Amino acid sequence: MRRPIGIRRTAILALVAATGLVGAACGGLRTASGQGTVAMIPGYRPGGMAAPTVYGYQTPPPTTVSVTLSETDAVSVTLSETDATHMSIDLSQSFAPEGKVTFIVTNTGQKKHEFVVLSTKTPAGAFPIVSFEGEANRINEDAKGVTNVGETGDMESGAQKMLTIDLSAGHYAVVCNLPGHYANGMHQDFWVTPAGSVPVSVTLSETDATHMSIDLSQSFAPEGKVTFIVTNTGQKKHEFVVLSTK
16 A cells, blocks of 8 residues: 655755845745755755865765664664654765765664765655565665666665765755665755855745744855755745845
């Protein structure tokens, strides 16, 4: 039986913020989609990266991302199993600069899992559940607009593997595509951003019809490329506009 999945539509919007005072507002720039809109502006670097990487290493070291696979409801560093229908992929960070990215994948669950990296514009939770490689209850890794760029293969309980992939800037979906596992929650969005820029995460939301907000992970950045990853967590349509103004 196909298990219902909460789907949020996403769109990618490229903006660049340069020198000067910048105002962030909802109003003016229109996108095609509404709820769940994600806007990606070239130049973002993850907040966990050391400051020197912002100011110009010619060849930055590969980014290491820890990945934990388990049957659990929790999204945390320590994962525990709950039941056969609640599984998760937990990433130490959901973004990395373009170039070589190393995933250290640990299966802490009691079941066999895998870790698959898909290059796609489709949100990680929005793939239809079909048959793949002759097995039901899987997503189609060969669908139009989807490219498998690397995977660990099957991992037994307690196994740990390192997967290094040279990734271009863009959106990726990381999944476990063993039968039924995607439907049980094993999928996450992952962003690869242009090198040499500063990160700012943005959340658009509202509590009621007259209380709405834009929340920034930081209200400043050095001049140069800035990447905003914008997520609409509200129930209404919103937008994110950057204004240079005094």
